[in-house]
Amino acid sequence: MTARHELLLFYAARAAGLLVKPLTLWILVKLQATDASYFVATYYFLVAATFIALNAEAHIPFFKLRFGGEEISRHKLGIEFRNYTRALFSHIAVFLPLIMLGFFYYLGNVIEAAMFSLFILLEKFWDELQRYMIFSRRYTQWSLWFIAKMLTPSLAIAIAYWLKLDMMWSVCFAMSAFAVALTMTMLRQKERRMLLHSTTNALRSSTSQYLTAYKQRFAIAQLLAISSTNLLQMDKWLTGQAGLKSILVELVLLSQFGAIFIVLIDNLFFSRNRDRFVLKKRHIAEIVAWPRMFLVAFAYLAGALLVIAIFKATLGIAKLELLDAGMAISIFVIVGMTRPLTEHAFWHLPRHRSAMVDVATIATMGIFGYWALSSYGLHGMFVMLVLALSLRAAGFLALCQRSCIDERDFVK
Numbered sequence: 001m002t003a004r005h006e007l008l009l010f011y012a013a014r015a016a017g018l019l020v021k022p023l024t025l026w027i028l029v030k031l032q033a034t035d036a037s038y039f040v041a042t043y044y045f046l047v048a049a050t051f052i053a054l055n056a057e058a059h060i061p062f063f064k065l066r067f068g069g070e071e072i073s074r075h076k077l078g079i080e081f082r083n084y085t086r087a088l089f090s091h092i093a094v095f096l097p098l099i100m101l102g103f104f105y106y107l108g109n110v111i112e113a114a115m116f117s118l119f120i121l122l123e124k125f126w127d128e129l130q131r132y133m134i135f136s137r138r139y140t141q142w143s144l145w146f147i148a149k150m151l152t153p154s155l156a157i158a159i160a161y162w163l164k165l166d167m168m169w170s171v172c173f174a175m176s177a178f179a180v181a182l183t184m185t186m187l188r189q190k191e192r193r194m195l196l197h198s199t200t201n202a203l204r205s206s207t208s209q210y211l212t213a214y215k216q217r218f219a220i221a222q223l224l225a226i227s228s229t230n231l232l233q234m235d236k237w238l239t240g241q242a243g244l245k246s247i248l249v250e251l252v253l254l255s256q257f258g259a260i261f262i263v264l265i266d267n268l269f270f271s272r273n274r275d276r277f278v279l280k281k282r283h284i285a286e287i288v289a290w291p292r293m294f295l296v297a298f299a300y301l302a303g304a305l306l307v308i309a310i311f312k313a314t315l316g317i318a319k320l321e322l323l324d325a326g327m328a329i330s331i332f333v334i335v336g337m338t339r340p341l342t343e344h345a346f347w348h349l350p351r352h353r354s355a356m357v358d359v360a361t362i363a364t365m366g367i368f369g370y371w372a373l374s375s376y377g378l379h380g381m382f383v384m385l386v387l388a389l390s391l392r393a394a395g396f397l398a399l400c401q402r403s404c405i406d407e408r409d410f411v412k
Contacts, residue, residue, distance in 0.1 A: 013147050018263065021044055045252050049229060054091065057222075062077075062084040081194065103117060115169075122176065220355050223359060231358070231389065234365040235381065236251050239251060258329050262336050264296070277343045277347050284404065309322055324379065337393065338389075361388050361392040
């Protein structure tokens with residue numbers, strides 16, 4: 001397969017992946033499978049919102065050696081791979097129990113908390129291997145595994161619904177089988193033994209020893225990853241905590257419209273320009289055509305609202321009003337429009353500054369969003385969330401204006 005065909009398959013797989021989740025949930029809504037649709041909506045949003053907590057950026061030194069283009073010995077590469085996996089599993093050993101406690105508080109059931117902890121562990125395992133495939137430019141391999149990964153839970157859900165099996169256990173069995181198949185295919189026997197050895201060492205190592213390394217290397221990155229990911233999930237956290245099950249299902253359905261916008265922005269403005277953000281510049285407008293981005297955002301939001309207004313009942317949106325649906329999608333639009341600023345901040349500012357902005361935004365969304373939901377209902381909650389994200393965009397704009405090269409530096 002030629003490089004062009006590989007890239008076409010890569011983008012086609014990503015596009016197909018955007019359809020699988022909403023189609024699965026939509027079918028359950030149309031079948032009026034209330035309990036099943038609520039479980040699936042919770043599964044989709046909880047895994048996406050929380051697996052990033054296991055992010056440690058432990059892969060960076062290994063990836064620099066493996067893909068840096070320099071000649072290196074296998075021995076040195078093996079040592080760095082061992083360090084990478086040991087740090088990753090140490091991180092998981094420390095934080096997975098804490099995540100399970102959070103799940104227990106949210107779900108109120110020990111078994112469900114344990115199962116969802118396993119779900120995010122399997123998701124993190126996929127995240128590590130899919131990153132390796134992309135860096136290796138194995139686009140065909142990644143595409144086939146990605147399609148299989150997206151279809152596996154949907155097939156398990158369909159079988160469980162048809163045969164009246166427990167849906168959570170069915171998804172758990174299917175995703176575990178997928179992880180085993182991925183491991184046996186992607187990793188050689190030597191690498192599997194090294195992973196087992198790293199896991200054993202991680203479980204034996206002291207917590208205090210890892211937390212020292214965590215504070216030095218991983219804390220800010222993890223904080224930034226968790227906060228930035230949950231900017232798109234806070235409406236679901238709040239409605240789920242309030243027990244609004246049908247609203248949660250509809251928000252997960254609507255979030256697929258937002259996800260399409262994020263992918264659209266990525267393909268149009270970032271995929272081929274990301275390396276340019278590393279360069280020094282006077283203005284971010286040297287890289288991003290803001291008028292075009294605003295036009296794309298406005299057209300997409302207007303088109304999405306038109307589709308929802310015409311096909312509201314067909315899409316399974318019964319409880320949410322059109323105004324609320326528009327604000328739910330606007331959350332994705334605002335975050336997508338802020339991405340040039342956050343990308344610039346990533347390369348030119350200390351990480352803790354971005355983390356401070358995102359953590360402050362998450363705290364504002366959580367506290368004031370909960371207050372607004374309790375006092376003014378969904379309208380109030382969405383207004384508060386949109387306002388908080390708009391203030392976040394203004395905060396990053398202020399940071400980036402200070403970090404761009406002064407125009408006088410270009411005058412000789």
